[in-house]
Amino acid sequence: MLFKVEMTVRLPATMPVAEAEALKTTEREVAQGLMRQGRWRHLWRVAGRYANVSIFDVDSVEQLHQLLSGLPLFPYMDIDVAPLCRHPSSIRDDDR
Numbered sequence: 001m002l003f004k005v006e007m008t009v010r011l012p013a014t015m016p017v018a019e020a021e022a023l024k025t026t027e028r029e030v031a032q033g034l035m036r037q038g039r040w041r042h043l044w045r046v047a048g049r050y051a052n053v054s055i056f057d058v059d060s061v062e063q064l065h066q067l068l069s070g071l072p073l074f075p076y077m078d079i080d081v082a083p084l085c086r087h088p089s090s091i092r093d094d095d096r
Protein backbone atom coordinates (compact mmCIF):
# COMPACT_ATOMS: atom_id res chain seq x y z
CA MET A 1 0.00 0.00 0.00
CA LEU A 2 1.35 3.37 -1.01
CA PHE A 3 0.81 6.55 0.95
CA LYS A 4 1.81 10.14 0.31
CA VAL A 5 2.96 11.63 3.59
CA GLU A 6 3.70 15.31 4.12
CA MET A 7 5.66 16.13 7.26
CA THR A 8 6.11 19.66 8.52
CA VAL A 9 8.71 19.99 11.24
CA ARG A 10 8.04 22.48 14.03
CA LEU A 11 10.86 22.37 16.54
CA PRO A 12 10.26 24.65 19.52
CA ALA A 13 12.33 27.84 19.35
CA THR A 14 13.32 27.15 22.95
CA MET A 15 14.89 23.75 22.13
CA PRO A 16 18.68 23.86 22.66
CA VAL A 17 20.59 23.65 19.36
CA ALA A 18 22.51 20.54 20.45
CA GLU A 19 19.26 18.73 21.28
CA ALA A 20 17.76 19.70 17.92
CA GLU A 21 20.86 18.54 16.04
CA ALA A 22 20.90 15.22 17.92
CA LEU A 23 17.23 14.66 17.05
CA LYS A 24 17.88 15.42 13.36
CA THR A 25 20.86 13.03 13.28
CA THR A 26 18.81 10.21 14.81
CA GLU A 27 15.90 11.00 12.49
CA ARG A 28 18.23 10.73 9.47
CA GLU A 29 19.51 7.32 10.64
CA VAL A 30 15.98 5.98 11.18
CA ALA A 31 14.76 7.43 7.85
CA GLN A 32 17.66 5.96 5.90
CA GLY A 33 17.09 2.57 7.54
CA LEU A 34 13.44 2.62 6.40
CA MET A 35 14.60 3.64 2.90
CA ARG A 36 17.01 0.70 2.77
CA GLN A 37 14.11 -1.59 3.77
CA GLY A 38 12.04 -0.16 0.91
CA ARG A 39 9.40 1.21 3.29
CA TRP A 40 10.25 4.89 2.70
CA ARG A 41 10.34 4.99 -1.10
CA HIS A 42 10.74 8.72 -1.76
CA LEU A 43 11.82 11.69 0.32
CA TRP A 44 11.62 15.16 -1.15
CA ARG A 45 12.22 18.51 0.51
CA VAL A 46 9.41 21.02 -0.04
CA ALA A 47 11.28 24.05 -1.36
CA GLY A 48 11.35 26.94 1.05
CA ARG A 49 9.84 25.05 3.97
CA TYR A 50 11.08 22.76 6.74
CA ALA A 51 8.82 20.08 5.33
CA ASN A 52 9.02 17.01 3.16
CA VAL A 53 6.80 15.01 0.85
CA SER A 54 7.40 11.29 1.10
CA ILE A 55 6.05 8.08 -0.35
CA PHE A 56 5.74 5.12 2.00
CA ASP A 57 5.18 1.52 0.93
CA VAL A 58 3.67 -0.42 3.81
CA ASP A 59 1.52 -3.47 4.45
CA SER A 60 -1.19 -1.69 6.41
CA VAL A 61 -2.36 1.63 7.84
CA GLU A 62 -1.36 0.31 11.24
CA GLN A 63 2.19 -0.28 10.01
CA LEU A 64 2.33 3.23 8.57
CA HIS A 65 1.21 4.67 11.90
CA GLN A 66 3.79 2.56 13.71
CA LEU A 67 6.60 3.79 11.43
CA LEU A 68 5.56 7.45 11.58
CA SER A 69 4.98 7.51 15.32
CA GLY A 70 8.40 5.90 15.82
CA LEU A 71 10.24 8.73 14.10
CA PRO A 72 12.38 10.74 16.53
CA LEU A 73 10.90 14.00 15.23
CA PHE A 74 7.32 12.68 15.45
CA PRO A 75 6.42 14.81 18.52
CA TYR A 76 7.48 17.90 16.56
CA MET A 77 5.83 17.23 13.20
CA ASP A 78 2.46 17.93 11.66
CA ILE A 79 1.76 14.96 9.40
CA ASP A 80 -0.76 14.64 6.58
CA VAL A 81 -1.37 11.24 5.01
CA ALA A 82 -3.12 10.38 1.75
CA PRO A 83 -3.61 6.88 0.33
CA LEU A 84 -2.48 6.37 -3.27
CA CYS A 85 -3.59 4.03 -6.01
CA ARG A 86 -2.43 3.46 -9.55
CA HIS A 87 -3.32 6.17 -12.07
CA PRO A 88 -4.92 4.69 -15.20
CA SER A 89 -2.78 6.91 -17.46
CA SER A 90 0.53 6.00 -15.85
CA ILE A 91 3.02 4.30 -18.18
CA ARG A 92 5.20 3.13 -15.31
CA ASP A 93 4.90 -0.49 -14.30
CA ASP A 94 6.65 -0.14 -10.96
CA ASP A 95 3.86 1.66 -9.15
CA ARG A 96 1.50 -0.45 -7.11
Ligand SMILES: O=C(O)C[C@H]1C=CC(=O)O1
Pocket (backbone or CB within 6 Å): 007, 009, 027, 028, 029, 031, 043, 050, 051, 052, 073
Ligand atom coordinates in the same frame (compact mmCIF):
# COMPACT_ATOMS: atom_id res chain seq x y z
O1 LIG B 1 13.96 16.95 7.41
C1 LIG B 1 12.77 16.53 7.40
O2 LIG B 1 11.99 16.76 6.48
C2 LIG B 1 12.24 15.70 8.56
C3 LIG B 1 12.74 14.32 8.57
C4 LIG B 1 12.47 13.44 7.45
C5 LIG B 1 13.56 12.74 7.14
C6 LIG B 1 14.62 13.25 7.91
O3 LIG B 1 15.80 12.88 7.90
O4 LIG B 1 14.17 14.26 8.69
